Structure formats: C-alpha cells, structure tokens
Amino acid sequence: MDREKKLREKARELLESKEVDLVIGYGWTRYGKRVAPVFITRPEDVDRLIWNPMCVNNLTLYITRKYPDVKAMGRPAVVVKGCDAKTVNVLIQEGQLKREDVVLLGIPCEGVVYRQELYDGEVTKENVSPKCVVCDVKNPPLYDHLIGEKVEEGSGFEGARNIYQEIEELDKKPEGERWAFWMEHFERCIRCYACRQICPLCYCERCIAEKNMPQWIDTSAHGRGNVAWNLKRAMDLAGRCVFCGECERACPVNIPLNLINQKLSMVVEESFNHRPGYESEGHPPLIVYSLEDREDFIR
Amino acid sequence: MEEKGWEPRIVAFVCNWCTYAGADLAGTSRLEYRPEVRIIKLPCTGRIDPLFIIKAFEKGADGVLVSGCHPGDCHYTSGNYHARRRWIVFRELLKFAGIDLRRVHFSWVSASEALKWRDLINEVIETVRSAGPFEAYRRLNP
Amino acid sequence: MIIKRNDLKRLVEDLIGQGKRVIAPIMRMGLVEYGEIGSFDDITWDYINPRNSFKEFLFPQTEAIARYRIGKKDVELEGVIPELRETIVLGSRPCDAASTASLRSVFTWGAEEDPSRFRDDFYLMREGVTTVMTIACLKGDEDCFCTTVGLTPESPEGSDILLKETVRGNFAVTPVTERGKAFVEEWRDYITDEREDLKEIEYPEVLEGIDTGKIGARLSDVDVFDDPVWQEVARKCIGCGACTFSCPTCHCFDIVDEATGYEGERRKNWDACQFEYFTLHASGHNPRDTQFKRWRNRFLCKFHIYPTKFTSTGCVGCGRCIRVCPVALDIREVMEWLSR
Numbered sequence: 001m002d003r004e005k006k007l008r009e010k011a012r013e014l015l016e017s018k019e020v021d022l023v024i025g026y027g028w029t030r031y032g033k034r035v036a037p038v039f040i041t042r043p044e045d046v047d048r049l050i051w052n053p054m055c056v057n058n059l060t061l062y063i064t065r066k067y068p069d070v071k072a073m074g075r076p077a078v079v080v081k082g083c084d085a086k087t088v089n090v091l092i093q094e095g096q097l098k099r100e101d102v103v104l105l106g107i108p109c110e111g112v113v114y115r116q117e118l119y120d121g122e123v124t125k126e127n128v129s130p131k132c133v134v135c136d137v138k139n140p141p142l143y144d145h146l147i148g149e150k151v152e153e154g155s156g157f158e159g160a161r162n163i164y165q166e167i168e169e170l171d172k173k174p175e176g177e178r179w180a181f182w183m184e185h186f187e188r189c190i191r192c193y194a195c196r197q198i199c200p201l202c203y204c205e206r207c208i209a210e211k212n213m214p215q216w217i218d219t220s221a222h223g224r225g226n227v228a229w230n231l232k233r234a235m236d237l238a239g240r241c242v243f244c245g246e247c248e249r250a251c252p253v254n255i256p257l258n259l260i261n262q263k264l265s266m267v268v269e270e271s272f273n274h275r276p277g278y279e280s281e282g283h284p285p286l287i288v289y290s291l292e293d294r295e296d297f298i299r
Numbered sequence: 300m301e302e303k304g305w306e307p308r309i310v311a312f313v314c315n316w317c318t319y320a321g322a323d324l325a326g327t328s329r330l331e332y333r334p335e336v337r338i339i340k341l342p343c344t345g346r347i348d349p350l351f352i353i354k355a356f357e358k359g360a361d362g363v364l365v366s367g368c369h370p371g372d373c374h375y376t377s378g379n380y381h382a383r384r385r386w387i388v389f390r391e392l393l394k395f396a397g398i399d400l401r402r403v404h405f406s407w408v409s410a411s412e413a414l415k416w417r418d419l420i421n422e423v424i425e426t427v428r429s430a431g432p433f434e435a436y437r438r439l440n441p
Numbered sequence: 442m443i444i445k446r447n448d449l450k451r452l453v454e455d456l457i458g459q460g461k462r463v464i465a466p467i468m469r470m471g472l473v474e475y476g477e478i479g480s481f482d483d484i485t486w487d488y489i490n491p492r493n494s495f496k497e498f499l500f501p502q503t504e505a506i507a508r509y510r511i512g513k514k515d516v517e518l519e520g521v522i523p524e525l526r527e528t529i530v531l532g533s534r535p536c537d538a539a540s541t542a543s544l545r546s547v548f549t550w551g552a553e554e555d556p557s558r559f560r561d562d563f564y565l566m567r568e569g570v571t572t573v574m575t576i577a578c579l580k581g582d583e584d585c586f587c588t589t590v591g592l593t594p595e596s597p598e599g600s601d602i603l604l605k606e607t608v609r610g611n612f613a614v615t616p617v618t619e620r621g622k623a624f625v626e627e628w629r630d631y632i633t634d635e636r637e638d639l640k641e642i643e644y645p646e647v648l649e650g651i652d653t654g655k656i657g658a659r660l661s662d663v664d665v666f667d668d669p670v671w672q673e674v675a676r677k678c679i680g681c682g683a684c685t686f687s688c689p690t691c692h693c694f695d696i697v698d699e700a701t702g703y704e705g706e707r708r709k710n711w712d713a714c715q716f717e718y719f720t721l722h723a724s725g726h727n728p729r730d731t732q733f734k735r736w737r738n739r740f741l742c743k744f745h746i747y748p749t750k751f752t753s754t755g756c757v758g759c760g761r762c763i764r765v766c767p768v769a770l771d772i773r774e775v776m777e778w779l780s781r
C-alpha cells in the first residue's frame with residue numbers, strides 16, 4: 001500500500017478535473033532533506049507530493065484567513081492527518097470555513113516525529129511527537145478522500161513520554177516549584193510569536209499583543225511581558241486547541257507549550273465535557289455557558 | 300519575608316449593577332471595612348478579561364477579587380454565567396502557572412448584600428495577607 | 442602559542458572571579474545556547490553552532506534607553522547609561538564573530554565620514570567592553586554555508602582572538618586585534634610558546650550553484666522585485682520572526698514606552714521585518730501587505746542592501762534561519778535561484 005502514490009493520483013485527478021485549483025501538501029526541500037509545505041497547482045507537478053513521518057506541519061493553517069494570497073489561488077485541497085483534520089472542525093465551528101470550501105485528503109497516520117531533525121528513518125518512542133503517543137485520531141475524523149487503508153487506533157509507543165502524566169506530575173508539585181518551572185521557561189521567550197503564527201486557530205485579525213492603545217501586553221521580552229503573553233495565549237486557545245502540537249514545535253527556544261495547552265484542554269473536558277475538534281456542530285465551550293457550571297470557588 | 304507594617308494591596312473588579320451597588324450600600328450604611336481594597340467598576344463581570352487580573356498583578360497587586368451579580372440576576376442576562384465559565388478555566392491556569400490561589404477570589408454580591416461585602420472584604424484581606432506580598436511577580440519587572 | 446585546557450579553565454575561573462561576564466555555549470532545555478557561565482564546567486563543548494547568536498549580549502533583546510516621570514508641572518526625563526560589564530565571549534564561531542561588523546555598520550551608519558551622524562552608543566559601549574574569543578569549528582552541520590558566502594570555519598574576521606583545537610585537546614592561540622593582543626599579554630602566564638599539531642578542520646562544501654556576485658547583480662535590477670519567484674518561494678512563510686531573531690546580523694528594533702501610573706521607561710526592543718505590523722503606516726496603508734513581500738525584504742537586506750551600502754556582509758552563512766524555520770524555508774534555495 002503506497003500512500004504517496006495514491007496521494008499523487010488523487011491530487012492529479014482533482015487538479016485535472018478542476019475540482020480544485022490547488023493542492024496543499026508536503027514536499028522535499030532542495031537541501032538537507034527537510035519536508036516543507038508545498039503548493040501544487042499543475043497536474044504535472046503532483047510528483048512533488050510526499051508522505052512520511054517528517055510531514056509534521058498542520059497545513060490547515062494556510063486555509064485560514066491569515067493567507068489571503070493562498071485564498072486567491074482558488075479552491076484548495078489540503079493533505080490532513082487526523083490531528084490536522086480536527087482543526088478543520090474547529091474552524092467550521094467558529095464560522096471561519098464552510099465544509100464545502102475545502103477538499104480534505106485524509107491520511108491515516110501512524111505517528112510523526114517531534115522535530116524533523118530527530119528523524120532517522122523510524123519513529124521511535126524517543127523521537128515521536130507527544131501528540132501521537134496519546135492520539136485517538138490516527139484515522140482522520142473528517143475527510144473527503146481517504147488516502148490508503150485505515151490504520152489501527154491506539155498508541156503503539158509504549159514507554160514514550162506521556163503528556164498527561166507530565167501534567168499530573170507538575171500538578172502535584174508545590175506551587176513555588178511550578179512557578180519556578182514556568183518562569184524559567186517564560187523568561188527565555190523571545191517574543192517571536194512563532195507559536196501564534198503557526199497556529200491555525202490563532203487567526204485574529206489583530207492580536208491583542210499588537211494592540212497598543214492601551215498596551216495590554218508589554219512587547220518587551222522581559223519576564224513581565226512574557227508571562228502576560230504566554231498566559232493570555234493559553235487562555236485564548238482553551239477549549240479550542242486541538243493539540244496539533246505546532247506551537248511547541250515552532251518555538252525556537254523549546255518552551256513546553258503543549259503542557260500548558262493540554263492542561264487547559266483537560267480542565268475544559270472535565271468541567272464542560274468538551275473536546276475540541278471532534279465535531280463541527282455546536283459552539284466552542286468558552287463562548288457559551290451552562291446553568292450547571294460549577295461555582296464551588298465563588299463566594 | 301513579610302515586610303514590617305505591610306498591608307496587602309487588593310484590586311477588586313466589580314460589576315456596576317450588583318456588587319458595586321452592594322459596596323456602595325456598605326459605605327452609606329457606615330459599615331466599617333478595611334481600606335486596602337481598590338475598587339474598579341465595570342459594566343458587568345462578563346467584561347472582565349483575564350488580562351485585567353494579570354495587569355493588576357503587574358501593577359503591584361498582592362491579590363485580586365472579582366465580584367458580580369448572583370446567577371440569574373445579571374443586568375445583561377448572562378454576563379456572569381460567561382464570566383463563571385471563564386474563571387473556572389483561568390483559575391486553573393493561574394494555579395498551573397504556580398500562582399497561589401489565595402490571591403485570587405471570586406464572589407457574587409448583590410446590591411442589598413452590604414454585610415456580605417464587608418465580611419468578604421475582611422476575609423479576602425486576611426487570606427491575601429496570609430499569602431504575603433507578591434514579590435515573585437514583582438521580580439518579573441525588568 | 443598554546444593554551445592548555447586546564448589553563449583555559451584557570452583563565453576562565455579568574456575572569457569570573459574578577460566579576461567579568463563570561464559568555465560561552467551552555468546547555469539549556471535541550472538546546473545549546475550562548476549564555477553567561479558561573480564556572481568553566483558549565484561550558485558545553487559538543488556543539489556546532491548555538492541556537493542564538495551572541496548578538497544579544499551586544500544588542501539586547503530589550504533594554505531601557507530613557508526613563509520618565511510625569512511630575513506636577515512637567516515631565517522629568519532621565520537618560521540611561523547601560524550597565525557595562527567587561528565581557529568575554531568564549532567559543533564564538535567565526536560566522537558569528539564576523540557578524541559584529543555587520544551590526545556595527547548599521548549602528549554607526551555614515552558616522553565614520555560624518556561625525557555629526559548618529560552613532561548607537563548603546564551598541565558601541567557594549568562592543569567596547571567585549572572580547573571575542575572564537576574557537577574555529579572542526580566541522581559544520583548540513584545547514585552551515587559560511588564557505589559559500591566568503592568565510593571559513595577558521596576565518597579570523599571579527600574575532601579578537603582565534604583559538605584552534607589541537608590534537609591533544611588544547612588550543613592554539615592567535616591574537617587578531619589590538620584588544621586580542623592586549624588580552625593575550627595580560628594572561629601570558631597561562632599561555633605557553635609550545636607547538637602542537639592542530640586537529641583537522643573540515644570545511645563545509647561550497648555550494649556550487651550559488652554565486653553571491655551574481656545574486657547582487659540580479660538584485661540590482663529593479664525588475665527582480667516583481668519576479669514571481671518571491672511568491673513561489675515564500676508563500677509558505679508564516680511570518681514568525683524566528684529567522685530574524687536568530688540571525689546574527691538582523692538588527693531591527695522598535696522603540697516603545699512602558700509606563701506604570703505616572704512613570705515609565707522607553708525601551709528599545711528587537712523587531713523584525715517578518716512581522717505584519719513592521720511596516721504598517723499610521724494611515725493604515727502597508728507597503729508590505731503580504732508575507733512574501735516581507736520575506737523578500739529580508740533577502741534583499743542581506744544580499745542587496747548590505748553589499749551596496751556597507752563593506753560588511755549581510756549573511757554570514759551560519760544557517761540559523763534554516764534550522765529554526767518551522768516551514769523549512771531555506772535561504773540557500775533562493776540564493777541558488779537568483780544565481781542563475
């Protein structure tokens with residue numbers, strides 16, 4: 001079963017029939033053997049499309065309103081892994097996209113690497129992306145065309161680091177230690193905003209970090225500004241983040257953003273019984289409420 | 300590392316329609332409560348962005364109180380329900396970041412609950428005092 | 442001249458003991474970074490090129506340049522003199538060392554010929570107390586391309602002292618500048634006149650398809666501005682500033698006021714041409730309204746603006762922008778394209 005071949009066939013078919021104008025997928029770069037997003041518009045170029053465990057990017061980023069120039073290229077087909085497909089559900093739920101605006105080429109996936117440079121021909125418990133260890137969408141929950149056979153759900157990465165366990169361990173520590181842990185990380189933040197730029201769900205037209213009348217978040221990369229930035233961003237993704245892991249991967253200083261985002265996902269699931277990305281109906285949990293919401297902390 | 304003579308600085312974000320009126324009643328009723336609280340009045344708890352709390356800490360607050368109308372009493376029907384949901388998450392976020400929750404308080408105080416307001420304030424002040432000055436946050440200043 | 446590893450250790454411990462700031466590669470959160478060390482043993486020796494360049498110690502990511510207080514009648518202004526500590530960068534790489542000239546070009550632009558022109562004292566004062574001790578690289582990684590932009594893993598440009606590893610694990614010392622010579626004189630006791638064989642230095646391959654001369658010529662042609670290649674190569678760019686903030690020669694900054702009540706600070710913070718609001722005018726017009734235009738600017742800055750305005754280079758081939766880019770945008774691909 002050669003997914004790459006099937007993917008190219010399907011892409012060619014879609015482009016030839018003009019069902020789509022553009023296929024957004026993965027391809028090799030010229031040097032260093034890295035994988036990068038590619039934009040294929042001509043049937044004769046479909047052989048540039050590839051699929052392997054280095055295909056880490058969440059390509060749905062390019063069908064958000066952040067990319068008017070990609071939009072101008074016409075109707076897109078996007079290659080999605082399960083976790084990426086969840087993003088599409090949230091985008092639809094938030095009115096950013098209509099289901100018919102995009103053709104999804106869903107790829108049953110057996111896990112990708114955490115960072116491309118760690119890949120050595122095999123995904124192992126050492127180099128696997130933490131999202132894949134706890135993944136339950138190896139077969140995309142949403143697609144128009146499934147590329148190849150379905151795979152078995154379930155981890156298969158026994159012994160790999162488990163993000164939920166790490167969160168629990170952090171939870172058990174005394175406050176002061178948690179504060180020290182996060183401050184050590186946040187103080188290293190260089191405020192490049194790669195985390196925001198790569199996140200398909202960070203699509204605000206003007207980010208609060210860029211509003212300066214008043215200046216809510218100091219733009220300086222000092223502790224004060226960095227804490228405000230990282231807490232605010234985590235809060236704004238609560239109940240929306242699909243754990244595609246892109247923010248942490250893009251962060252040039254290795255801030256463990258997955259920990260903070262998934263902590264809030266756990267809180268949202270416990271409190272409101274909501275898991276983002278599994279359906280496109282309804283509303284994101286933080287823009288609605290229930291009369292039953294707990295208030296044991298309110299006096 | 301409590302400084303001598305230190306009194307906690309507390310910022311209270313309150314809604315215009317219930318808690319502010321309740322606090323006002325406490326004042327006009329000559330109820331005595333402690334002066335360490337700075338009140339910031341907003342139209343509704345639904346308007347209180349988590350950044351307000353962060354900002355208060357940035358500017359030197361040792362503790363924060365957020366207070367609005369009881370469920371069902373919101374002047375805008377549902378602002379306090381939205382707020383409640385937000386605080387469920389934001390509180391956990393602060394806790395996860397290692398902020399002592401003795402510094403962050405939430406309450407419903409209606410326009411007639413002047414006594415509740417007085418007791419609440421005194422209690423909040425005591426709790427924040429037990430957490431001490433929020434030096435850790437101030438150290439984030441450049 | 443040779444400095445034995447043990448003597449280098451003594452030297453470093455002495456410098457630290459004197460209260461000097463020693464910057465060297467250290468391991469932090471799984472990444473090798475230039476950072477201040479508290480002792481010689483903090484240094485990581487197994488590295489090719491740290492995640493950051495050491496520019497942040499000359500041109501900090503954020504620094505106060507003035508303070509103000511709004512009084513009853515008027516505003517009290519107070520200038521800021523940066524806190525200066527004598528600094529030694531140990532284990533810099535030749536590419537990074539060469540980049541200081543590129544920073545200096547911008548921060549002293551035109552001031553050499555015309556002293557009335559602005560010089561950035563914040564940068565110059567810091568540079569004035571910094572000694573750069575480079576260690577020549579034994580090899581590069583797959584993203585290093587110094588040899589393609591006219592440098593080598595043992596170039597002395599920008600270093601005060603160049604160290605080369607010997608087969609016995611010691612270092613051959615070559616002072617490069619006056620400052621370097623004075624430093625070697627000062628610490629002469631730790632340095633011997635012995636000779637040792639040097640470890641072999643493996644040069645990164647010169648990329649044949651790339652010719653910086655041709656790139657410069659192509660870029661001088663205004664039509665290249667509208668070449669579809671820009672859109673083609675940079676469509677995937679997400680506009681994070683990871684490349685710019687990691688780049689040793691990127692130097693753009695923004696000035697902001699940060700106030701609390703009636704007093705505040707004016708700060709100088711790194712900024713980047715990759716950001717959407719970098720060129721947003723007050724009118725609402727943005728001349729670089731899409732990402733490829735911002736990326737095009739970055740490329741033009743390195744390979745057109747620098748070579749036409751300054752004698753220093755815009756790109757030293759450190760490869761950082763390639764390593765950090767989350768969408769694998771490889772500057773060499775574009776260099777190759779424009780060398781045609």
Ligand code: SF4
Nearest residue numbers: 082083109111132135
């Ligand atoms: S989270 Fe699941 S779908 Fe996403 S890359 Fe990992 S294994 Fe594949």
Ligand code: SF4
Nearest residue numbers: 189190192193195251
């Ligand atoms: S990507 Fe990392 S360093 Fe950049 S702004 Fe986000 S958290 Fe900070």
Ligand code: SF4
Nearest residue numbers: 199241242244245247
């Ligand atoms: S916050 Fe991070 S993990 Fe969550 S959706 Fe955005 S990029 Fe993906």
Ligand code: SF4
Nearest residue numbers: 688756757759760762
């Ligand atoms: S452009 Fe890239 S390779 Fe060149 S100096 Fe900057 S970071 Fe290094």
Ligand code: SF4
Nearest residue numbers: 678679680681684766
């Ligand atoms: S080139 Fe890469 S690192 Fe630079 S702004 Fe674009 S996406 Fe970010």
